[in-house]
């Protein structure tokens with residue numbers, strides 16, 4: 001089956017047929033009018049490559065480093081809540097696929113499989129994503145759990161002081177586990193393989209929270225807890241506080257403005273993720289790719305700049321690198337693979353993206369991903385992106401951080 005899948009769109013179509021509508025819609029949606037969700041993809045697609053010939057592209061190298069760790073591609077799996085509802089044990093399967101492929105996996109605070117579950121099932125260290133909650137004792141314990149599990153970086157997401165509204169989720173009555181009303185029951189029963197796998201796992205609630213946060217012993221108490229817990233009062237002082245408690249590599253996610261990027265660096269970020277949460281938070285915000293050049297120009301020499309939002313192919317990876325990113329994160333691209341074919345689907349997503357990246361590099365006359373620069377792109381069609389200054393004394397894909405043993 002995986003061999004007849006030729007692109008991420010194929011995996012998306014298959015996932016739509018295999019995942020109950022309530023959870024498929026949760027993935028394939030953005031906030032309000034979804035204008036930022038759409039812009040992430042269309043703005044990326046508007047960047048045209050500079051085709052080069054006669055360059056000897058016999059050997060192509062996509063290997064790189066992220067946060068000092070060697071990886072087969074400059075790409076990490078983004079934190080995505082509820083991946084364990086897209087496919088039973090989803091976070092474990094995705095983490096395993098990422099580890100085998102040689103790229104980092106990021107576990108969300110609101111995952112179904114817990115930090116301990118993933119650490120027990122997957123040999124490679126992973127990154128842990130943190131949302132700032134009002135219950136600071138819970139945050140301290142969560143950080144300790146991530147450290148005890150051997151997580152190699154903490155990803156602090158700042159673009160969610162309140163939750164953006166996705167109309168489809170409201171209409172579908174999204175909850176975990178799903179409410180067993182007639183409509184949800186019929187959409188789930190129309191996906192019998194999904195149901196059978198779900199019945200076969202014990203992981204069906206928020207593994208990092210239920211049983212760990214004060215007063216949250218079941219999923220119903222969880223819903224009430226979450227609505228009270230997202231902390232709107234977060235400032236850069238809290239980021240410094242997190243950095244101190246964590247003590248390891250800190251990635252600040254959800255940056256869309258050059259001034260915020262500078263503040264993140266000043267607060268101790270070892271890397272930032274230029275991100276609008278995949279168009280799920282501030283509808284009407286710029287696409288990530290259009291915000292990237294100004295941010296990379298502001299802080300790209302002091303910190304690693306990752307970017308996510310709309311990456312669906314190896315061509316998109318090359319566009320992001322050319323526009324100033326050290327690496328990218330993918331959200332929906334791997335979730336579609338997961339929903340379609342479980343672990344094999346995530347592996348297929350990664351294989352497709354790597355193959356597409358290799359071919360695109362070859363046709364642009366680039367043999368090493370570290371050599372991708374602004375000149376891989378001819379002038380952008382949308383004109384929104386400011387010029388990315390040519391790197392001085394350092395190649396775009398090269399990190400300032402020392403390479404670590406993995």
Ligand SMILES: Cc1cc2nc3c(=O)[nH]c(=O)nc-3n(C[C@H](O)[C@H](O)[C@H](O)COP(=O)(O)O)c2cc1C
Nearest residue numbers: 027078079080081108157277278308309310331332
């Ligand atoms: C279904 C879904 C759940 C997400 N959950 C989280 C989350 O728990 N924490 C977080 O920091 N970002 C979350 N995100 C945002 C992703 O980390 C990432 O920024 C986004 O998916 C990138 O856009 P893309 O899906 O177009 O690749 C989520 C995204 C999706 C699609």
